Amino acid sequence: MTDFTEDFEVHHNMQTIAFYNLENLFDLEDDFHTNDNDFLPGSVKNWTPKRYENKLRKLGFAISNIGRKETGKHPAVVGLAEIENAKVIEDLIASKHLEDCNYNYIHYDSPDERGIDVGIIYDALVFQVLHSETFSIELFDEDGLLDYTRDILLVSGLLDGELIHIIANHWSSRREGVQETEYKRIASSNKVNDIIIKLRLENENAKIVIIGDFNDEPDNNSIKHLVENNKLFNPMETLRSFSRGTVYHNRKWSLFDQIFFTPNFFASSDKKFEFYKADIFDEDFLKLFNGPYKGSPFRTYVGKKYKGGYSDHFPIYAIFKK
DSSP states (O other): OOOOSSOOOOOOOOOEEEEEEEEOOOOSOOOOSSOOTTTTTTTTTOHHHHHHHHHHHHHHHHHTTTHHHHHSSSSSSEEEEOOOHHHHHHHHHHHHTTTTTEEEEEEEOOTTTTTEEEEEETTTTEEEEEEEEEEEOOEEOOTOOEEEEOOOEEEEEEETTTTEEEEEOOOOOOOHHHHHHHHHHHHHHHHHHHHHHHHHHOTOOOOOEEEEEESSTTSSHHHHHHHHHHTOOOOGGGGGGGTBBBBETTTTOOOOOOEEGGGGGGGGOSSSSSEEEEEEOOOOOOOOOSSSTTBOOOSSSTTEEEOOOOSSSSEEEEEEEE
């Protein structure tokens, strides 16, 4: 077990890009535009200020330590999923373990029916944002009505002076069945494909990192086609195993959270970032330590029952080195 109270050697030539689904990070206010009724004081889940602060502190501790064993510091950029609004990001980056990390954020409200969005936090001392925009997915349900999901977020900026494009995702869930919902994730995959084509038309050597909770595995069509069509590299393919993943459901591990990127991160250069390693951040403190689900993510809630944990997902990360 890693002791995160100790100091690790700081590597100034390395930076971490991470992604974390925060499992329903809602504030305490009733917002008529979001489906937040379960996450209010006095609701069935009894979402209190104390519970909110506890979750912020725990998530902050987890985020501050992603990649720290290797780089000696907090991540440069972290994609976030399941955030209600900009306020919860502001509260998160002002929390105990992140307040000294120089984090700023990018967030847009998306039309998702649950009222959850994707966002990005970044260390403003090492990442300079040049451009950001969102892309909506046009989906229709069986009745031909618009079906709303999370937008895809593109953030372009200078990471230690080098232009890098980051595409953050949270694709449609499998709740109504894997086959029944696959078309939604294929639609999101096609949209990311369009974004990559657009970026490469502007610069054929664009360095692009795609992060997210895709609700699909590396070998599902939505991911496989995106990776193959754009000649991307997905280091997560080798990380999933019978006993390891980012989410645990029905006694089975899945690797829905992934990070993949353009192959020019393998080009050798003293002055530019190269891929160093990728991993699941599944340290022991993020896991249940006993019971039938021992080793699975220590969640905030199981159903309506408060457990006081972090999230139902483990974060993932990639380290790039100059």
